Amino acid sequence: MLAFNLLNSPRTIKTPSSSSSSLPPTQTYFFVSCALSSPSPPSSREEAISQARTSLSTTLQKPLNNPLPSLPTRKLKKQKQPRFRVEIPLLDDSPSSLAQLAAELFSDVLIIKKGSKPPCILILWPSPALLQCAHQVFDAMPSSVVNSDVASVIPEQLGPADFVVFSAPERTQLEEIRAITNALYPKPAILFNPKWAFEEEKDFGGGLGSFVGSFDVVYSFMGLEVRGILSKRKGVVLRFVKDGVLSGEGWVVMVEEEGEQKKKGEMRVVSRFKKRPSIGEVESVLYNLMAANSPVTKSVKFLRDLASNAVTGKKPKQGTTIVEQSVMDTAMTCYTSLLAEETRRGRQDVL
Numbered sequence: 001m002l003a004f005n006l007l008n009s010p011r012t013i014k015t016p017s018s019s020s021s022s023l024p025p026t027q028t029y030f031f032v033s034c035a036l037s038s039p040s041p042p043s044s045r046e047e048a049i050s051q052a053r054t055s056l057s058t059t060l061q062k063p064l065n066n067p068l069p070s071l072p073t074r075k076l077k078k079q080k081q082p083r084f085r086v087e088i089p090l091l092d093d094s095p096s097s098l099a100q101l102a103a104e105l106f107s108d109v110l111i112i113k114k115g116s117k118p119p120c121i122l123i124l125w126p127s128p129a130l131l132q133c134a135h136q137v138f139d140a141m142p143s144s145v146v147n148s149d150v151a152s153v154i155p156e157q158l159g160p161a162d163f164v165v166f167s168a169p170e171r172t173q174l175e176e177i178r179a180i181t182n183a184l185y186p187k188p189a190i191l192f193n194p195k196w197a198f199e200e201e202k203d204f205g206g207g208l209g210s211f212v213g214s215f216d217v218v219y220s221f222m223g224l225e226v227r228g229i230l231s232k233r234k235g236v237v238l239r240f241v242k243d244g245v246l247s248g249e250g251w252v253v254m255v256e257e258e259g260e261q262k263k264k265g266e267m268r269v270v271s272r273f274k275k276r277p278s279i280g281e282v283e284s285v286l287y288n289l290m291a292a293n294s295p296v297t298k299s300v301k302f303l304r305d306l307a308s309n310a311v312t313g314k315k316p317k318q319g320t321t322i323v324e325q326s327v328m329d330t331a332m333t334c335y336t337s338l339l340a341e342e343t344r345r346g347r348q349d350v351l
Contacts, residue, residue: 015299021034021043021292023266028199036076039238039240039249039252039269040240041221041236041238041254041267042221048088048089048221049088050090050213050345051219051240052086052088052105052219053105053108053109053124054242054243055086055112055219056084056086056105056109056111056218056219056238057110057111058188058215058241058243058244059082059084059218059241060082060084060111060119060163060246061112061244062111062164062244063082063137063163063187063188064111064113064119064162064188065113065114065168067113067186067187068081068082068186069186072092072230078101079186079216081181081184081185081187081188081189081214082163082187082188082189082218083181083188083189083190083191083214083215083216084188084189084190084191084215084216084218085191085192085194085215085216085217085218085220086105086147086190086191086192086193086217086218086219087192087193087194087217087219087220087222087281088101088105088193088218089159089222089223090193090223093168094129095129095132096133096194096322097134098127098130098133098134098138098167098168099130099134099136099137099138100137101193102123102134102165102167102192103134103138103141103143105144106121106123106143106145106146106278107138107142107194109121110351113162117144117283118144119144119162119163119198119256120144120146120160120161120162121143121144121145121146121147121161121162121165122145122146122147122148122153122157122158122163122165122169123145123146123147123164123165123181123293124148124150124153124164124165124166124169125147125148125149125150125167125168126148126149126150126167126169126170126173127149128149128171129148130149130167130168131147131148134147134167134261134334135147143325146160146161148236150166150176150177150180151176152168153262157182158183158184159180161187161316162187162188163182163187163188163189163190163191164180164181164188164189164190165190165192165195166180166186166189166191166192166210167192167193168192168193168194169194170195170196171195171196172212172214174204174208175206175208175243177210178211181211184254189215191212192216194212199278199279201213201222213308217239217241217276218239218241219239219240219241220237220238220239220276221237221239221240222236222237222238223235223236223237224236224237224253224255224286225281226255226286226289226290228337233255233256233258233290234255234256234267235253235255235256235270235286236253236254236267237251237252237253237254237277237282238251238252238254239252239276248272250272250274250275251272251273251275251276251277252269252271252272252273252280253269253271253272253273253277253285253286254267254268254269254270255268255270255289257284258304267332270285270286270289275322301336302343309348320351
């Protein structure tokens with residue numbers, strides 16, 4: 001059974017034979033580089049923010065310049081409200097750290113909007129303490145961002161906003177968030193670094209699970225650390241939408257390459273998912289990967305191949321050493337003895 005720490009950053013996975021993305025404050029996070037052209041995990045905090053900006057700017061471009069009608073008509077049914085989700089790991093989730101991240105992300109989002117004015121962004125915080133930190137951070141930089149909190153937002157604030165961001169929302173506030181989102185229609189709404197885990201959403205009642213699921217993830221990644229018998233490798237679960245939600249980017253699981261010939265930090269895709277993978281699915285992928293590369297697994301496969309060659313009568317490859325031939329002979333002897341014993345017991349399912 002795999003050991004899996006339920007952390008947003010990085011998650012540690014241990015193979016059975018081993019000894020024993022805003023993130024919770026007790027966690028650490030690592031950034032990794034990748035040799036693949038696409039997708040590519042960020043190699044720094046700045047690059048992570050830049051990637052998230054790219055995702056937001058491309059997905060918000062269309063709804064901000066071609067807004068949906070407020071009311072459906074006979075010819076046009078009510079359209080789906082643009083709802084997006086962004087998850088960026090943090091070294092800690094202190095109010096000042098989260099406010100700084102939000103400021104760096106949303107103050108510089110490049111969105112070409114019709115007209116001369118930049119888009120007006122309303123960020124709603126889950127508590128007065130976070131709101132106070134946000135005011136301190138945003139007041140020190142020029143931006144078109146307005147800050148408020150979920151509990152005290154008023155309709156007059158929703159009107160001028162081009163889109164609303166729910167920053168670090170709490171699970172207990174989902175009813176209020178749903179009401180605000182519905183009142184905001186048809187303007188876009190964004191969930192930024194929600195405080196609940198993705199795995200919890202299936203247990204949300206009152207239709208809240210479906211509501212949260214209506215937000216399309218445009219940027220998210222989670223650090224992984226996979227520990228085997230003799231090695232420890234880094235990995236990542238990533239979704240990076242570059243050209244809009246409908247562009248087809250899925251979720252990828254990537255793991256650091258091994259071997260002296262590989263550059264340090266290089267990563268390769270080991271699995272792809274159309275939908276967000278569960279913890280169990282990620283566990284399965286990494287378990288199979290580590291098991292396939294385990295020296296124990298390779299030794300078992302080697303002995304199995306030797307026994308198979310001995311049973312089928314295949315001759316050893318040219319250049320087989322005396323030691324290798326001896327191992328094959330031993331494997332044949334062991335197999336023959338086992339076969340005789342099992343036959344004596346009346347079993348027919350030998351090997």
